[in-house]
Structures are given as structure tokens and as C-alpha cells.
Amino acid sequence: MHWLFDLGNTRLKCAPLHADGSVGEAVALEHHGAELDLGSAMARALPARIEVAYLASVASPDVTVGVLDALSTRCRRISRARTQSxxxxxxxxxxxxxxxxxxxxxxxxxxxxxxxxxxxxxxxxxxxxxxxxxxxxxxxxxxxxxxxxxxxxxxxxxxxxxxxxxxxxxxxxxxxxxxxxxxxxxxxxxxxxxxxxxxxxxxxxxxxxxxxxxxxxxxxxxxxxxxxxGLVLEGLARWAAAELERPGPPVS
CATH class of the missing domain: 3.30.420.40 (ATPase, nucleotide binding domain)
Structure with missing residues (x-):
């Protein structure tokens, strides 16, 4: 299974990426100003194993690292989207x-x-x-x-x-x-x-x-x-599709 993750300054939005490139139903997890263990919230919202996680983050480095750590326990590979010219x-x-x-x-x-x-x-x-x-x-x-x-x-x-x-x-x-x-x-x-x-x-x-x-x-x-x-997740799905078509080792 492939999943998409849009990490903003207030919420983490997660959605499955279907085989046809469409985006499944999203789940939003608040992480700003709330007494919330984001790792535990992710564990409740996500499947036990994920083949590839595609992450886009504009959150602070510590929040981003926390999400990456949580994903690393259940994902075979994590690919982080970056802006291209x-x-x-x-x-x-x-x-x-x-x-x-x-x-x-x-x-x-x-x-x-x-x-x-x-x-x-x-x-x-x-x-x-x-x-x-x-x-x-x-x-x-x-x-x-x-x-x-x-x-x-x-x-x-x-x-x-x-x-x-x-x-x-x-x-x-x-x-x-x-x-x-x-x-x-x-x-x-x-x-x-x-x-x-x-x-x-x-x-x-x-x-x-x-x-x-x-x-x-x-x-x-x-x-x-x-x-x-779901506009950011839609764009992340397009990033994921291009990466799958790209020759050579995947970007991460």
C-alpha cells in the first residue's frame, strides 16, 4: 500500500494512494496547540504496514522528524517531495x-x-x-x-x-x-x-x-x-506517479 502525507503547521493529512493514481479518503490529525501524541494518533489511523510513504512537509523540523520516526516503524520506504523548478x-x-x-x-x-x-x-x-x-x-x-x-x-x-x-x-x-x-x-x-x-x-x-x-x-x-x-494531496499523488516512472533509484 502507498500512502500520502501532507504535514502542515497545524494538521497532518493522510490518505491512501490508489493504484490508478487517485487519492483515497483523507484523515486529518491536529498537532498544533493540542495535547496530542501525534505518533499514537498515526498508529490508530494508519495500517500496520505501508509499502511507500510520500511526505510533503512545511512543518518545523522537530515535528517533521517526529512524523518521519513514526513512519519509519511501519514503512518500507519514505519519499519526501521537494519543490522543483x-x-x-x-x-x-x-x-x-x-x-x-x-x-x-x-x-x-x-x-x-x-x-x-x-x-x-x-x-x-x-x-x-x-x-x-x-x-x-x-x-x-x-x-x-x-x-x-x-x-x-x-x-x-x-x-x-x-x-x-x-x-x-x-x-x-x-x-x-x-x-x-x-x-x-x-x-x-x-x-x-x-x-x-x-x-x-x-x-x-x-x-x-x-x-x-x-x-x-x-x-x-x-x-x-x-x-x-485535497489539492496538496492531489499534487503529491502526481509527484508519486512521476517518481514511479523515473528510471534509477527513487528520490527520498
Whole structure:
């Protein structure tokens, strides 16, 4: 059995990779700010033996090592995905490929494989935006705090400001509502501005894909946005398929 692992700053998403290249049902394990033994949680969620594990990680080195240690007890081989300047029809804009987070890279692969130009928005700890045209050329992107991180940062500097709660309103009449409206509104404005600039640059409106733990909160206020919760895992599946076809020893 082959499995895919997308390790972010908050969650580990795991999914089986089917023989036809499709991605099975994903399981998400929280690891940030929770009293959770991630190794034990993985042991409960995963089969006892895995032939190959494909890992993409943007988490801290200590969390990544912990996951690698947990995988090493049940996997014959572990392959770690890394950003490439050109891969699977996509050419990234960064002069130094290693500076582009592997989650963003894999999401671009998946978006391009779906066809057409795309603006890919990931909403996790950070909010990331990346534009890829129909020919696979990456035009670059943006990184900002996600609404959740904005709230947590405000609470960290001013403890009287609640780190969560409230409802979105254009002009709120309550502090919690105003916080929710301001932080969500900042994210919405960035996405909308990026979409307008993408349309101007490409001469067409790209598909807008939203993925990540915070995507659902913004979807309803971005007309035409497409939910893509498994986009990074889809891209990781494409990485895995290319590795299986690559001659010589596998990348790990």
C-alpha cells in the first residue's frame, strides 16, 4: 500500500494512494496547540504496514522528524517531495525553487492538471496565493497571515480581544463581530485584489481554488470560488506517479 502525507503547521493529512493514481479518503490529525501524541494518533489511523510513504512537509523540523520516526516503524520506504523548478508541466517563478513551500508547489501541480489558468489560495496558518496560467507558467504569489493567525496575534498583544468567535458583517456593532469582520475582510480583500490582477495579467479569469483548514469560512463570500480540500494531496499523488516512472533509484 502507498500512502500520502501532507504535514502542515497545524494538521497532518493522510490518505491512501490508489493504484490508478487517485487519492483515497483523507484523515486529518491536529498537532498544533493540542495535547496530542501525534505518533499514537498515526498508529490508530494508519495500517500496520505501508509499502511507500510520500511526505510533503512545511512543518518545523522537530515535528517533521517526529512524523518521519513514526513512519519509519511501519514503512518500507519514505519519499519526501521537494519543490522543483520545472515538474509535470509546471514551471515555477522562483529563481530558487527551495524557497517555494512544497505545499504551494504541489497545489500548483494539481491545479494545472485540472486544466486552465488558476489562482490557488491556501488558507491555513498563513494565507497563500499563487497564479498559474493555462500553459503551466507560475506567475508568482503572495503570503499573508490567515484570519485565524490575525486573531491569535491580536489576542497575543491585547488579551482582552477574543482569539475566536464573532460573526462577519460589513460594519459590525460588537467587538467580536468586528474582529471576525476585520480579519476575514482583510483576507477577502487580498484574494479579490489578486483575482482582479490575475484577470488583468492573463486576459482571462482564472479558476479560483480554495484549500486549507480556513477555506470554508471564506468560500461563501467569494462568488465562483471552488473548494479543493485535497489539492496538496492531489499534487503529491502526481509527484508519486512521476517518481514511479523515473528510471534509477527513487528520490527520498
Amino acid at each position: 520545472t515538474f509535470d508541466g509546471v514551471t515555477i517563478a522562483y529563481a530558487r525553487p527551495e524557497k517555494l513551500g512544497v505545499d504551494r508547489f504541489l497545489a500548483l501541480l494539481a491545479a494545472h492538471a485540472r486544466g486552465g489558468a488558476a489562482l490557488v489560495c491556501g488558507i491555513g496558518t498563513a494565507l497563500t496565493l499563487d497564479l498559474v496560467d493555462g500553459g503551466g507558467r507560475h506567475h508568482g504569489g503572495r503570503i499573508a497571515p490567515s484570519p485565524t493567525l490575525m486573531r491569535e496575534s491580536l489576542h497575543g498583544r491585547a488579551r482582552q480581544l477574543a482569539p475566536h468567535g464573532g460573526a462577519y458583517a460589513v460594519f459590525a456593532a460588537d467587538t467580536e463581530d468586528a474582529l471576525a469582520s476585520g480579519c476575514d475582510g482583510a483576507a477577502l480583500a487580498l484574494v479579490e485584489h489578486s483575482l482582479a490582477e490575475a484577470r488583468r495579467r492573463l486576459g482571462e479569469t482564472p479558476r479560483l481554488y480554495l484549500h486549507g483548514g480556513g477555506a470554508e469560512d471564506l468560500l461563501g463570500r467569494l462568488p465562483g470560488a471552488l473548494p479543493a480540500p
